[in-house]
Structure formats: structure tokens, C-alpha cells
Amino acid sequence: MSMNDSWYRASIAGVPARASLQGELRADVCVVGAGFTGLSAALELAEAGLSVVVLEAEQVGWGCSGRNGGQINPGLACDHGRTVAELGAEDARKVWQLTLDGVELLRGRVAKHQIDCDLKAGILLVANKPRHVPELQQWQQQLQGLGYDQLEYHSRDSLQHLLRADYQAGVMDWGGGDLHPLKYAQGLARAAEAAGAQIFEQSAVQDYADAGAGVRVRTARGSVQAEHLLLAGNAYLGKLLPWYRKGFMPIGSYIGATRPLGELATQLIPSRAAVCDMNTLIDYYRLSADGRLLFGGRASARDAQPDALRRTMRQRMSQVFPALAEEDFEYLWGGQVAMTLSKAPVFGRLGKRTLYAQGYSGQGVALAGMAGKLMAQTVLGEAAGFDLLARARHWPVPPGVPLQTAIRALALLWYRLQDSR
Structure with missing residues (x-):
């Protein structure tokens, strides 16, 4: 499955192709x-008056930023209690505030740059099993204890007014929401270019090295001499970051888009909110602006076979919505999610001039934008937020694709066993 299989790509007409890097540039x-992280950093830096060159191996939003579920969540993917245990209560609260600021950053940029990306409010976290209900309530109480007042608890019965599916309970988070991620990525790119950044597509970086008072970055047909280098490739970084620095493994995740469902769409999800369940291997879904159900999940350790994947995804969709048992997907696509063992993101430095941020563990729609801003602020001399998140400790991921695939397969088997309880 490639990017071209996605409904997101098919739903955007006339995306301009950008030139590839030719020759030598200075910046x-x-x-x-050129995903959410890199484009966010480029926009922030260009608005501050710095010269910025963005190098993208494919096209703007080609990776996870243009293929994801489009769900906007405050917070990290890991539990807030884990952040408290690692950083202390005061700094954990600062991290929580940074994630809230990330959501506001996204909304502010959509408004300021008039990005048409189908942005709307509301995301439901739903309990699959009775044992999930006290966990859900505890999560709500924890966030309310931080002063977060956007959460609404719904019992099994009252949840039916928002979502016609068989869950034990749910919490609506009005501070979250959803959007069309590829439209948003393209909008960020246009905003960055309007501020003066240069974006080159089909310009895969081959290597980089310290050179004089900066860093020299090479592609097949050109190079950039820069004072600072920001690595924002996330799950698609390849060998640009040493294996012991990555801290994440790429996990396959998949989304199917039905035909436009018309009135049935609103009958299934009267609130039209995005939804995520509480299993370890989650189902997540939402309605598109034209009434399609975008249904995601089915994590895998290696590339899934299209026919088997289609069967599995249809089966999962019909388990949630029996009325869709005969529905097929008009589009079905996949991509790599950068998952860390702790579910906290990975921020770090290589020497004095290179920064990286990645491993958002499925929480990247808002968090990646904030990560880009924090990298930009660090370049501009304000490193407090970046350094705070860089304090999180991560187990190094072992090198080599076969070993990583085996570890992913074992982890996913364990998650499935947990979800079957």
C-alpha cells in the first residue's frame, strides 16, 4: 500500500509538485x-526571520503526517502518572501544559493561515470492557485534577446519544477533535513558504557531517550548508539517526475509507465526534466531511497482505457497527507509526548543531507541531521546553530489521493477549 491509495490524497485536487534540490545552498x-514536525519548525523559524531549507525525500505530508487518523488529542500517549514518576509533579504539569499549547498552536495556525482542513471539535474515548470503566474514570479525575475542564463522562446509556455502538462508557473530550491531516500538512507548507522557507521534494538526504562552523547535508544532486540541522523524519528517518538514539520502532497501522454513507453516517455517530477505544491495539474512527467512515487500527509487525488486511479491517468495522457488515472500503492504506516502549516521545541532540524529535506513539497530530516549535525555539535560544522533554529516558531499539520485526511481533502478540482478557 502506498500513499496513492489513501482517500486523503485522492480527495485533494491539484497538489503542486515542488522542485528537488539541485546544487549548493546555504541556510x-x-x-x-516535510511532515508536521519539520513544517512546524520551518514555519516558526521563517517567521522569526531565519533562512530555512526543508528537504523531503518524497512529497509534503507523504509519511505519517499525511496518512494518519486525523485525531487531535492533548497529552502524551503515555499516562500522566508515568510522567510524574519520571520528571516530578511540577515538570510533569509543564509537559501537560505543553501538549495543551500544542492543540492551541494547531487551532491558531489553521485560523491564522486560513487552512481548509475540515477541523472540528470533540473526541470520544470509549471503554470496551467493564474493567476499562474505572480506568476511564480515573483518567478523567486525573486530568480534572490538572485543571482540565473539557471532559464529559457518559454512562453506557447516555453514550448512545453520541455514538450508536456497544461500549461500556465513554468520555467526550471537547478539547480534542479531528481534521484532514494531509490538507493541514499542505497548509503548513504553504504558510512556511509564504514566510520565506524553501521546501524541496524528492530530495532524500544521503548523509550529513559537521563542516566548519555548521553542518553540511547532502542529497543525490545537491547539498545544504547550515548552522543548524533538525531531523524530523520520525518513523521514516532510516539511517540518518544512529540506532541507539532512535528510541522507537515503526509499527504498521492501517485505515480504510468507506463510500459516503449519507444519513447513515449521522445515525451511527450522532455527535460526529472522532472515537478511540481503550484496547491496547486500538480501533479509532471518525467521519469525513463527505460522510465516509474512516476506520483505523490493525497494528502489524510487518507489511500486511492487502486481501487479508481488507478482510480483517472489514470484520473489525462490522463488530463495532453491525449495520456496516456488507460495506467495503473504497480506499485502504497504511503507514508507519513511531512507537516507543514508554509511549513518551523522544527528543534529543547530536552534538551542538543537530536536534531530533520523534516517537509520538500515535499522538502526533498536535504533539508533532509542538515538537517542531520547541526545536525552533531551541535554535532561537529558548531551549527550556525541548530540554524538559529530552529528559525522558528511553530504551534503545536494537539494530537490524529482522530483530526489530521479531520484537514487534512478540509485543503485538502480548498486546492481543492483554486485549482478550
Whole structure:
């Protein structure tokens, strides 16, 4: 499955192709990766008056930023209690506030740059099993204890007014929401370019090295000499970051888009909110602006076979919505999610001039934008937020695809066993 299989790509007409890098350029900052992280950093830096070159191996939003579920969540993917245990209550609260600021950053940019990306409010976290209900209530109480007042608890019965599916309970988070991720990525790219950044597509970075008072970054047909380098390739970084620095493994995740469902769409999800369940291997879904159900999940350790994947995804969709048992997907696509063992993101430095941020563990729609802003602020001399998140400790991921695939397969088997309880 490729990017071209996605409904997101098919639903955007006339996306301009950008030139590839030819020859030598100089810039204050070179950014590798034109997804949410890299584009956010480029926009922030260009608005501050720095010269910025963005190098993208494929096209803007080609990776996870243009293929994901489009769900906007405050918080990290890991439990807030884990952040408290590692950083202390005061700094954990600062991290929580940074994630809230990330959601506001996203909304502010959509408004400021008039990005048409189907942005709407509301995301439901739903309990699959009775044992999930006290966990859900505890999560709500924890966030309310931080002063977060956007959460609404719904019992099994009252949940039916929002979502016609068989769950034990749910919490609506009005601070979250959803959007069309590829439209948003393209909008960020246009905003960055309007501020003066240069974005080159089909310009995969081959290597980089310290050179003089900066970093020299090479592609097949050109190079960039910059004072700072930001690595923002996330799950698609390849060998640009040493294996012992990555801290994540790429996990396959998949989304199917039905035909436009008309009135049936509103009958299934009267609130039209995005939904995520509480299993370890989650189902997540939402309605598109034209009434399609975008249904995601089915994590895998290796590339799934299309026919088997289609059967599995249809089966999962019909378990949630029996009325869709005969529905097929008009589009079905996949991509790599950068998952860390702790579910906390990975922020770090290589030497004095290179920064990286990745491993958002499925929480990247808002968090990646904030990560890009924090990298930009660090370049501009304000490193407090970046350094705070860089304090999180991560187990190194072992090198080599076969070993990583085996570890992923074992982890996913364990998750399935947990979800079957």
C-alpha cells in the first residue's frame, strides 16, 4: 500500500509538485522531513526571520503526517502518572501544559493561515470492557485534577446519544477533535513558504557531517550548508539517526475509507465526534466531511497482505457497527507509526548543531507541531521546553530489521493477549 491509495490524497485536487534540490545552498537551518514536525519548525523559524531549507525525500505530508487518523488529542500517549514518576509533579504539569499549547498552536495556525482542513471539535474515548470503566474514570479525575475542564463522562446509556455502538462508557473530550491531516500538512507548507522557507521534494538526504562552523547535508544532486540541522523524519528517518538514539520502532497501522454513507453516517455517530477505544491495539474512527467512515487500527509487525488486511479491517468495522457488515472500503492504506516502549516521545541532540524529535506513539497530530516549535525555539535560544522533554529516558531499539520485526511481533502478540482478557 502506498500513499496513492489513501482517500486523503485522492480527495485533494491539484497538489503542486515542488522542485528537488539541485546544487549548493546555504541556510541558517536545514530541516529534514516535510511532515508536521519539520513544517512546524520551518514555519516558526521563517517567521522569526531565519533562512530555512526543508528537504523531503518524497512529497509534503507523504509519511505519517499525511496518512494518519486525523485525531487531535492533548497529552502524551503515555499516562500522566508515568510522567510524574519520571520528571516530578511540577515538570510533569509543564509537559501537560505543553501538549495543551500544542492543540492551541494547531487551532491558531489553521485560523491564522486560513487552512481548509475540515477541523472540528470533540473526541470520544470509549471503554470496551467493564474493567476499562474505572480506568476511564480515573483518567478523567486525573486530568480534572490538572485543571482540565473539557471532559464529559457518559454512562453506557447516555453514550448512545453520541455514538450508536456497544461500549461500556465513554468520555467526550471537547478539547480534542479531528481534521484532514494531509490538507493541514499542505497548509503548513504553504504558510512556511509564504514566510520565506524553501521546501524541496524528492530530495532524500544521503548523509550529513559537521563542516566548519555548521553542518553540511547532502542529497543525490545537491547539498545544504547550515548552522543548524533538525531531523524530523520520525518513523521514516532510516539511517540518518544512529540506532541507539532512535528510541522507537515503526509499527504498521492501517485505515480504510468507506463510500459516503449519507444519513447513515449521522445515525451511527450522532455527535460526529472522532472515537478511540481503550484496547491496547486500538480501533479509532471518525467521519469525513463527505460522510465516509474512516476506520483505523490493525497494528502489524510487518507489511500486511492487502486481501487479508481488507478482510480483517472489514470484520473489525462490522463488530463495532453491525449495520456496516456488507460495506467495503473504497480506499485502504497504511503507514508507519513511531512507537516507543514508554509511549513518551523522544527528543534529543547530536552534538551542538543537530536536534531530533520523534516517537509520538500515535499522538502526533498536535504533539508533532509542538515538537517542531520547541526545536525552533531551541535554535532561537529558548531551549527550556525541548530540554524538559529530552529528559525522558528511553530504551534503545536494537539494530537490524529482522530483530526489530521479531520484537514487534512478540509485543503485538502480548498486546492481543492483554486485549482478550
